[in-house]
Amino acid sequence: MTVLFGAFLLTMLVITAIGIVRAQHLFVSVVLSGIYSLQMAGMFFILDAADVALTEAAVGAGVATVLMLSALALLDDRERSAGLKRLLFAVVASATLILLLHASVDMPSLGDPNAPVHTHVAPWYLEETPRLIGMPNVVTAILAGFRGYDTLGELFVIFTAGTGVLFLLASVHERGGLALLPSPDGTGLRHHLVPRLIGRFIVPFIVLFALYVQFHGDFGPGGGFQAGALASAGIVLYALAEGEATALKVLSFRVLTGMIAAGALLYVGVGLACLMLGGTFLDYSVLADDPIAGQHLGILLVELGVGITVSGVLLAIFHSFAAREQRR
Amino acid sequence: MHFLDHYNYWVFAVLLLTGLYAVVSRANLVKKLIGLSIFQSAVFLLYISMDKVAGGTAPIIIQPEDADRLYSNPLPQVLILTAIVVGISTLALGLAIVVRINEAYGTTEENELARMDEE
C-alpha cells in the first residue's frame, strides 16, 4: 500500500517538474516549486528519512518559496524568450535518459537489505551508536558526533553564502560597515486585519516549535538545520505581517550578523575546547567526566551553533531582498 | 511489484534531465536557477531511495534493546540533510547575483545580455 502511494507521489513529482519548466510566468514556477518540495518531503518520509523530510518541508516548501518570491518582486515576472536550441537539447536529453535508464536496471531493487550500501559501514553505526553516544537519533549522532568535521565544513558553506548575499545586496554605510536601508514607512499587511492578526498569534508558537525541534533533535527527528529554518520562517511571517522596517527594528541587522558569526564561532569553539582539554579536535568525550555525557554536551552545543547560524543566514538573506525592494 | 522496484531510479533520471533541460535551454536566468534546484532535489531523491530497507523504520533507536530491529540506513540521510540547506543558501546567492545583473543591465534574459555585452 505504501509502495503504491510512493509510486503515485513520484508520478506527481514528474508532472510538477514538467509544469515548472514549461510555465511562462515565473510566479507560477515558484509556487509550483513549493508544491514540488512538499511532495518531495512526503516521498522522503515514505522512504523512512524522517529528519530529511522535516528539513525539506521547512526549507524547500517554506523558506525557499518566500526567498524566491521576494527576489521575483525585484525582477521581471515573465519569461520573455522561447528558449535556445530546444530541439538539439531535447535529443541530447533523451539519449542521456535512455543511458541512465539502462544503467538503473543494474542497481539494487528498492529496499533490498543485501545492497552494498547497507553492508559496509551502516551496520557498525547502528550497533555502536547506543554504546558510544547513547543517543536515540542515529542521524543526529552521526551528523554532529561521528562526522562532525564534515558538518563544520557545511556550516561554513552556509556562512559564506549568507555573507556573499550580504555583500551583493546590502548597502555600505557612511562609516564603512554594511547596512540595510528600508524606507521608514515600511510595507506590510498593515491594513489587512485577518492575516495580520493570525500572523501575530502564530509567530510565538512557530518560534517555540523551532526551539523544541532544536533541543529534541537527540531523541526524535530534529536538530540545528531544521530548527534554524523554522525559526527564520516564524520571523519572516512576523516581517510579512508587521512590515519590513518593524521587523528590522525588532531583530536588527547587527544582531543578525552577530548570529551568523556566533554560531560558527560556537562550533569551532567547542572543537578548540576539546583540543585544550586533551582530546583531538571535535572529540567530545573529553568535555565531561563521563565520555557519554561529554558526547551529549558536545552534540548539544554544536547543534545549537548550527541552528543559530542557519537562522541568522536565512533571515539576513530575506531582509536583504526585502529591504532592496524599498530602495526603488 | 517487480515494475516498482526501480521506479525511483527512473523518476530520478527523468527529474535530473528535466532540471538540466531547464538550465540549458531556457534563456531566463531565474528559470535556470529553478531548474538547477530541481536537478539538486533529484539527486537527493536518488540518495534517499538508496537508504530504504524493506521492513525497516526510521533510524531512531529508542531503547538499546531495540537494536535487533531492522532500521533503514542512516548514512545517506546525514549527507542529504546538510545538502538541502546548502542548496537553498546557494540558490539565494544566485538570486542575489541575478538581482544585481538586472539592476545593471535592465534584463534577465541570457540572449539579450550577450547582445548587450557585444555592443
Added chain:
Amino acid sequence: MAVILDAVSWVLLLAGGAFIFTGGVGVLRMPGFYTRMHAAGLTDTLGTLLTMVGLILQSGFTLSTAKLLAILLFLLLTAPTAAYALANAARLAGLVPERALRSESE
C-alpha cells in the same frame, strides 16, 4: 468497542477524502478565480478536520493524539487565513469577479 471506533474512523476518513476530492474537482471546473478559491478554501478546512478527527479516534489516548490536536488547531487557524489572504491579494491586484464584469456589460 474497537469495531465501532474503527467503523466511525473509516466513515470520517472517507468523508474527509471525499470533501478534498470535491474541492479538487471544484478548482478544475469553476469558471473564475474567486469561485475556485471558494471551492478550495472551504473544502480544504473541512476535509482536514474530518481526516484528523478520524486519525485521533484511531490513536486513542496517547501522545500522538495531543500532537494531532495541535496540528488540527494550527490548520484550522491558517487554512481559512490563507484563503482570505489569497482572495484579498487578488482583489488588491485588480482582479474583478466575473459576475461584476458580466453585469456591467449587460
